[in-house]
Amino acid sequence: MAGGWSHRHLLDLQSLSPDELRAILFLARDYAPIADRADAHSDELRGKVVANLFFEDSTRTRVSFSVAARRLSADVVDLMGPGSSASKGESIGDTALNIAALGVDLIVVRHKASGAAANLANIVTCGVVNAGDGRHEHPTQGLLDTYTLAEAAGRLDTFDMSGLTMAIVGDLATSRVARSNIAALTKLGARVICVGPPGLCPRSLRTLGAADGSCEVSHDLDAVIAHADAVNVLRIQFERHAPGVPAAEAAAAARSGESPGPARTGGAVSSGREYRELYGLTAERAARMKPAAVVMHPGPINKGLEMDASVADGARSVILRQVSRGVAVRMAVLRLCAAAATA
Amino acid sequence: MTSVLIKGGRVIDPHSGTDRVADVLLDGGRIVSMGARGVGRVGPASGTRVIDADGCIVAPGLIDPHVHLRQPGREEAETIATGTAAAVAGGFTTVCCMPNTTPVLDNDSMIGAIAHASRESGVCRVFAVGAVTKGRRGEELAEIALMARAGAVGFSDDGDCVASAGVMARALAAVRATGRAFMQHCQEPTLTRGASMHAGSVATRLGLGGWPREAEEIIIDRDVRLNRSIGCAYHVQHVSSGGSVEIVRRARREGQPVSAEAAPHHLLLTHELVDSHGGYWTSAKMNPPLREAPDVRAIVEGVADGTVGVLATDHAPHTAEAKGLPFEDAPFGIIGLETAVPLYVEALITSGAIGWPRLIELLTWAPAKLCGLDSQGLGHLTVGGPADVTIIDPNLEWTIADSDLAGRSRNTPFVGRRVRGRSITTIVAGSVRHEQARC
Numbered sequence: 001m002a003g004g005w006s007h008r009h010l011l012d013l014q015s016l017s018p019d020e021l022r023a024i025l026f027l028a029r030d031y032a033p034i035a036d037r038a039d040a041h042s043d044e045l046r047g048k049v050v051a052n053l054f055f056e057d058s059t060r061t062r063v064s065f066s067v068a069a070r071r072l073s074a075d076v077v078d079l080m081g082p083g084s085s086a087s088k089g090e091s092i093g094d095t096a097l098n099i100a101a102l103g104v105d106l107i108v109v110r111h112k113a114s115g116a117a118a119n120l121a122n123i124v125t126c127g128v129v130n131a132g133d134g135r136h137e138h139p140t141q142g143l144l145d146t147y148t149l150a151e152a153a154g155r156l157d158t159f160d161m162s163g164l165t166m167a168i169v170g171d172l173a174t175s176r177v178a179r180s181n182i183a184a185l186t187k188l189g190a191r192v193i194c195v196g197p198p199g200l201c202p203r204s205l206r207t208l209g210a211a212d213g214s215c216e217v218s219h220d221l222d223a224v225i226a227h228a229d230a231v232n233v234l235r236i237q238f239e240r241h242a243p244g245v246p247a248a249e250a251a252a253a254a255r256s257g258e259s260p261g262p263a264r265t266g267g268a269v270s271s272g273r274e275y276r277e278l279y280g281l282t283a284e285r286a287a288r289m290k291p292a293a294v295v296m297h298p299g300p301i302n303k304g305l306e307m308d309a310s311v312a313d314g315a316r317s318v319i320l321r322q323v324s325r326g327v328a329v330r331m332a333v334l335r336l337c338a339a340a341a342t343a
Numbered sequence: 344m345t346s347v348l349i350k351g352g353r354v355i356d357p358h359s360g361t362d363r364v365a366d367v368l369l370d371g372g373r374i375v376s377m378g379a380r381g382v383g384r385v386g387p388a389s390g391t392r393v394i395d396a397d398g399c400i401v402a403p404g405l406i407d408p409h410v411h412l413r414q415p416g417r418e419e420a421e422t423i424a425t426g427t428a429a430a431v432a433g434g435f436t437t438v439c440c441m442p443n444t445t446p447v448l449d450n451d452s453m454i455g456a457i458a459h460a461s462r463e464s465g466v467c468r469v470f471a472v473g474a475v476t477k478g479r480r481g482e483e484l485a486e487i488a489l490m491a492r493a494g495a496v497g498f499s500d501d502g503d504c505v506a507s508a509g510v511m512a513r514a515l516a517a518v519r520a521t522g523r524a525f526m527q528h529c530q531e532p533t534l535t536r537g538a539s540m541h542a543g544s545v546a547t548r549l550g551l552g553g554w555p556r557e558a559e560e561i562i563i564d565r566d567v568r569l570n571r572s573i574g575c576a577y578h579v580q581h582v583s584s585g586g587s588v589e590i591v592r593r594a595r596r597e598g599q600p601v602s603a604e605a606a607p608h609h610l611l612l613t614h615e616l617v618d619s620h621g622g623y624w625t626s627a628k629m630n631p632p633l634r635e636a637p638d639v640r641a642i643v644e645g646v647a648d649g650t651v652g653v654l655a656t657d658h659a660p661h662t663a664e665a666k667g668l669p670f671e672d673a674p675f676g677i678i679g680l681e682t683a684v685p686l687y688v689e690a691l692i693t694s695g696a697i698g699w700p701r702l703i704e705l706l707t708w709a710p711a712k713l714c715g716l717d718s719q720g721l722g723h724l725t726v727g728g729p730a731d732v733t734i735i736d737p738n739l740e741w742t743i744a745d746s747d748l749a750g751r752s753r754n755t756p757f758v759g760r761r762v763r764g765r766s767i768t769t770i771v772a773g774s775v776r777h778e779q780a781r782c
Binding site for chain 1: 623
């Protein structure tokens with residue numbers, strides 16, 4: 001067993017030590033060769049049941065967890081919000097207790113409320129893996145982003161990230177991806193610069209760095225772009241700023257240059273045009289990045305708004321590698337948590 | 344009704360300035376005599392119940408001007424019967440219930456219904472605070488004058504702020520005409536949308552929407568300014584920020600009719616508590632939220648210098664099911680009646696901010712004046728007046744346990760806390776409604 005891991009839950013990265021982060025990342029490195037291959041798998045979780053309990057829409061994260069579980073020979077059950085008992089007024093805790101009573105070993109949960117995963121972990125006896133809780137954390141995304149940067153920078157041997165800088169650009173205020181990235185990267189020695197308009201990227205984010213000065217806030221992407229080893233662009237989460245407005249509609253309006261308006265973004269973005277002008281990762285901006293620097297995005301992308309299509313599909317982009325490393329990281333997380341839950 | 348003789352206690356009645364060892368004789372629901380020690384020994388009539396109050400404080404019955412009894416509409420969390428049981432367990436003989444029930448207490452017949460239900464099932468006195476606006480929607484004024492005539496002791500949209508300045512100006516004028524107090528829940532709603540705890544480092548870390556101090560402070564600032572030409576008795580509910588205390592202090596210094604109350608949790612706890620007990624602890628989720636240590640100090644100082652002149656628990660019962668939801672989905676509020684006295688002692692007396700006579704005043708005469716209950720003889724001890732008496736053992740040390748909670752809900756962060764001071768006998772209208780063994 002990889003050293004230093006004893007938790008049956010993975011709820012956040014903020015409370016993990018650098019050694020615990022590395023325990024996951026080293027195991028993910030071991031799994032990477034089989035993560036991308038449909039014909040290869042391991043038997044390590046044979047007989048285990050992993051339940052995907054997603055109260056919020058998600059395709060890629062849920063599928064990634066399913067693929068990871070199957071690569072380890074676990075059985076996977078998918079429980080979606082609509083159509084399940086969650087849509088009939090049952091509380092998250094009761095739903096989880098019922099699922100746990102079916103003999104599930106691990107619950108992978110996504111929920112719109114910050115703290116929902118911790119709430120669940122207090123209720124059930126099986127392991128809980130947080131697949132995104134509100135604005136709090138998305139730990140496996142933080143780990144796979146860290147892994148992808150380490151790979152691009154040649155740090156897979158130690159996962160010592162010192163000397164590296166990641167710029168996280170866009171909607172950080174409501175981003176669980178940002179919180180998990182900041183926690184993992186700064187604990188492993190990297191520097192994070194949060195970049196975005198004041199309404200989406202408040203100065204208070206500086207307090208999230210593991211060490212003083214390890215997390216900075218800037219409202220000037222052009223001043224930052226040439227210093228980053230990775231630019232991790234986040235999606236503007238219209239649905240979190242303006243509940244009730246369909247995200248696709250708001251994004252389309254913003255992309256067309258039309259003002260999304262205060263009702264659509266809660267006033268955080270005055271127009272798509274202004275946002276793209278100041279914070280969009282355009283081809284021109286991408287050209288000013290360090291020679292070896294990479295472009296990342298957790299997806300789904302509002303192409304043409306936060307990032308040009310030519311950048312997303314261009315030579316610097318490691319966006320698809322993030323997806324495949326996501327499977328390896330999730331295999332490692334499931335393996336470690338399942339072992340601790342059984343112990 | 345049997346008569347009761349309370350012997351040998353330290354009688355503190357702030358209104359009359361009394362603070363001496365004396366015997367108090369109650370009969371027929373009234374105070375019959377208060378005399379020097381030993382007077383009662385001569386001739387208690389047979390059948391008189393004698394309570395030894397040696398080493399204890401004998402005070403007017405405590406009054407909490409801000410509680411939620413949840414009846415009607417949320418009887419699974421609390422009722423008038425269970426909420427008043429919690430009150431007498433904590434030493435309170437009178438509570439004023441807020442109007443955010445379902446339906447809302449926004450007309451005279453609802454005020455009458457609360458009075459009726461309290462006579463039927465209450466074990467202490469209950470007075471209702473009426474809503475300021477219909478349905479507490481902040482748009483149209485409720486029947487303020489009729490509610491006052493029906494016995495409403497104040498007006499508030501508690502749980503929500505009267506946010507519109509235009510509505511507020513009309514409401515202050517209407518409430519002033521009744522002679523009652525306007526009790527404002529100070530929360531600028533556009534600054535707190537999606538917020539579930541204090542806007543600070545803990546909220547940033549936990550990914551929770553932050554609730555800034557300014558949401559409270561700018562409403563107080565605005566209301567004080569609006570009220571200058573109106574002159575209504577304006578009362579700030581559950582003050583949570585140091586800045587708010589300063590605004591109230593300045594207004595009072597100018598002679599404005601402004602008062603403020605503080606709750607036990609805002610006198611003792613800070614926002615870090617949310618990230619304890621496994622994280623996202625819903626027993627630390629309240630409205631307004633727990634803030635930071637300098638805020639706590641400022642509120643205690645406000646009590647010490649008289650700026651904050653009333654204490655109120657904001658007793659807010661919720662079921663375990665509701666408080667068991669994820670933090671953002673769980674309701675705001677904690678219960679407070681059963682645990683209030685020792686917590687006030689810890690925050691205000693043990694800290695050296697005030698002494699016992701002042702604490703008793705903040706719990707009796709001050710809320711009685713706020714709610715106009717002094718005219719009914721409540722909040723002070725007078726021969727011939729109502730026999731509402733609370734006997735407190737100031738030195739009793741105890742650990743708050745689940746079994747000490749007498750109401751229907753258990754949502755409090757204080758279970759397990761080692762405390763000092765406890766009300767041991769609660770007497771309402773001459774009848775002993777609660778007794779606590781002194782060991």
